[in-house]
Amino acid sequence: MTEEKIPPTPYGDCASPEYDELDDDILDEQAEIEDVSEPLERYNQGLYYPICIGEVLVGRYRIKHKLGWGGFSTVWMAYDMQYQKDVALKIMIPGEKGEYEYQMHNYIVQNVRDVSHLVTHQGSFLLSGQGGDYHRVLVLPLLCPSLSYRCRDLPVATRMSAAKQLLVALESLHDIGLVHRDLNEGALMWEMPHYNTATEYEWLGRPRKMFLGNHLWKRGELVEQVTIPLDLVGSKVYLGDFGLVIKDGTSVRVKQQSPYPFCAPERLHGADPSLASDMWSYMCLFAALYFGCNVFYGNGGKLTGTSWVSQLGPMPKQWKGKFWSPDWYDDWYDDHITSLDPDRDLAHRFIQLRPDTSQAERDLALSVLHKGFSYLSEHRITAKQLLQDPSFKALMDMYQC
Template sequence: MTTQSSELNGVTNSSSVWGDFVDSDGECDVEDACEPVNRYEEGLYLPICIGEVIAGRYRIEHKLGHGGFSTVWMAYDMHKGKDVALKIMTADPGGEREFLRQNEIISCVPDTSRLLIYQDTFLLPGAARNPHRVLVFPLKGPNLRDYARETSTIVRRSAAKQLLQALKALHDGGMVHRDLNSANVMFGLSSFETGADLTTKYQILGRPQKIELPRDQETWKDGELVAPMTPKDSFVVQDTITLGDFGLAIRSGTEVDFKLQVPVGYCAPERMHQINPTFASDMWSYMCIFAELYLKWPLFGPGFFGGGFRFVAELFVRVLGPLPLSWKGSYDGDGEPDESWYDQGKIPEPKMSLESRVTQSRDTVEPAEQQLVLSILRRGFSYLPEERLSAGELLEDASFKALMDRYGV
């Protein structure tokens, strides 16, 4: 493991070689797909250019994605002759958190085969001498959020099972993910043939589409805003699933000050009512992903694209019925709670209920399969955490096993 601080080495960036600078008409599309520019101006994200070599070893070739505490890049390891993913963390305590949580997971989770664990790490200098932690990972493909709708029903069912296995492994090690959503789950990516040139890679992954970052005293080095890759050939995306992004993970039983979860569409209802994150709240988030894989759209609102906690709480009631009366008075999300949320006489709205959503799914499936899915969702979306299925229980559940058996997964 490399622990010393490493220097940045720039490479002359030619649009014809390292992707394309978009015109004014394409700037909005790139900006919409990327991290907020102001976080570069604040010195949190490290400015990066496609074609740049960092640590004298890793040549940046494409963008994979971003999160609140990182940007993620496809890079070529010139020492080992293979493609990797570099997760460059923000230059603040939040950026170091994932490194610490990863080490904790390595020490306490026996089976990490379905978890995205770093292979190496080093530090890069940042603005105002604040270092950026870099984690080196195996190269993975697009996430569930961006790619699942492009896949077959069999692949989506398999993804649901593999993710549940990953979550069980994490829970068996005593760790609560706390941030489970469809952007934190990655498909595999086939390795390029040894010696594949950049042109071949870009023919498959698409050429980087980018904008130059504004340069000022805060943006202390050249950088580009780059849209994440969108593979043009589906054969390079594998059906294997890996769970990542452990920066907010905690040991079971740990008290946290911030109990809510964003994106809000994956937040368990008890977390909106001042109850600490638990294995059960992870399972609620899992059920949201399970439903998303089935319906091809988030069950509880737009998720990543708008709507606050109040909006989602309202959806809970419309889809599942009233919240527990014992929670009344403890709502801690945005806006004021509606007293009717806790009215035990309310029933789900007919056009919004689980039954309606499943039977109106875009997938044409037999009624028997719809009943299996409903059986899973009803018990997985139990409001009371203690009554919710655990990961281990769901893997052994008769309805879940029957659903997976239908697709041979």
């Protein structure tokens, strides 16, 4: 795709005359939206690019719905009028973050052997922003955003298939020495069918939106993030969000990972992200898919450390005094004081969350979990090893994955 730098849209009506099945009442509908957690100051600061439903970007992509937002971008469902298909547009904040992710996408496409389970861009362009800044836009395949806690309502077989597909995707990155560094529920995306606009709005609901105000440099709307019905979620899974990917062995200033329930413990003790820390995060996702909820909790402080110790036992003594937060306890590292909590350890999770499982299945699942939840990264199983692990393969066979 030829890269263009598009000048700012003049203040006024965002809607393009090329609606392609969008009705005027959809474009004009204004409603009090329920999700106001999106940081509005990012629009005021010129970080988020203001968008309206129905707006057409670069004369080609008509905005249809809001898929999500994060620290460095907003993501929109759009219709590609040139190729007559739905896509996702990830509009980055100005600066190096967007350019880094764009370059990392290019690197992955050029070097990863199998990208079939990776969300890689199909093109890119630049939009002119506030004060002469430019926003990098990545054109991505349209996929279902993270299901988060709703994933528990999917059949267990579907969730186990997702765990295996995710491991294949991660192994393809690790095979060329790339550390994802930000593996969590938000990076896991699901296949979804595509329909025409009228049918999509029947399934997804019309965009709920509010005018952002006359003070912005460009007209825009705060649009409530779409919720995809589980009936529309397909069985194929993809790994995305490559804005923090690094080569293994790279030192970074911020060691810890948020959200903390997916952060490897060595990263909260001053270690850099690594292939092994990715595997801890993967195992957290595996457990969430298997049990239907996260196995660890906390905000990176004493609750996080206690969560690890109560389920896995004391942490290595050589880590004592290195925990990044002042909320830590000496007995996290003491064999004689701290022991497993029999009511909260991993084995007890089966009684609480999967009472239907046989003892044979519990033994297989516990074997997999303990190989990934080894405190010492050098003892943690790799993605390639786990794909060939007898316990993992037997567990997947139980669910015909």
